[in-house]
Amino acid sequence: MFIRPYIPAKTQPVRDLTSPLLVCRATQMSPSATKILPVVAxxxxxxxWHHYNDQDSDNVISPSHRGPCLVYMAPLESNGQGYSWFKIYEQGYDATKNMWCTDVVREAHGKLTVTIPTEINNGDYLLRTEIIALHNAKVVGGAQLFPNCVQITVTGATFGSPELHPIPGIYNSTDPGILFNIYKEGGATYEIPGPPVYPPPAQ
Structure with a gap:
């Protein structure tokens, strides 16, 4: 209802970091194709996320597909084009629990909770969620990206001016968080790709 219609093969990743599919993995990028979810800043x-169906019993994603979760926002009027995106969330590897974000999502039956920033402008946005599966990422082009987009309208926000980035354009094929041997290097050395989270975490 609020999700941009995605490619028919739900489990098909994006491997080409220059592909238009990297924006929302969507077959229909028209804003009118999706309703808008009201959200308070x-x-x-x-x-x-779900693997085959939308039930809690679904295994969400193969346990071999381990990696980070990231969430971006862009003004809806941009339709995700050009320098319009800023990152609001990232979670990689937790050494204390020996868990990747994908492990956390699997344990939560596919669910991940994020906070909508207050330091932005009120208005309509694309909210882009993404999992990066690293099981084949030891070679260039091996990382598997699973982005999807939700349309939201934000109220109750204060003024903000995050630095904006393009998608495609935020990742390169040789970035440490994209080209990564998960079996050899281990999660403790992993660097989450893309720009820093906005707003910056409190010191």
Missing amino acids: GSQLTVE
Whole structure:
């Protein structure tokens, strides 16, 4: 209902970091193809991933497909084009628990909760969620990216001016977080790709 229609093969990743599919993995990029979900700035929004169906019993993603989760936002009027994106969330590897974000999502039956920043402008946005599976990422072109986009309208925000980035354009094929041997290097050395999270975490 609020999700941009994605490619028919739900489990098909994006490997080409220059592909238009990297924006939302969408077959229909028209804003009118999707309704808009009202969200209050500072509130939490739960997104879901599923492997084959949309039930809690689904295994969400293969346990071999381990890697980070990232969430970006862009003004809806941009339709995700050009320098319009800023990152609001990232989670990679937790050494204390020996868990990647994908492990956390699997344990939560596909759910991940993020907070909508208050330091932005009110208005309509694309919210882009992404999992990067690293099981084949030891070779160039091996990382598997699974982006999807939700349309939201934000109220109750204060003024903000995050630095904007293009998608495609935020990742290069040789970035440490894209070209990574998960079996040899281990999660403790992993660098999450892309720009820093906005707003910056409190020191």
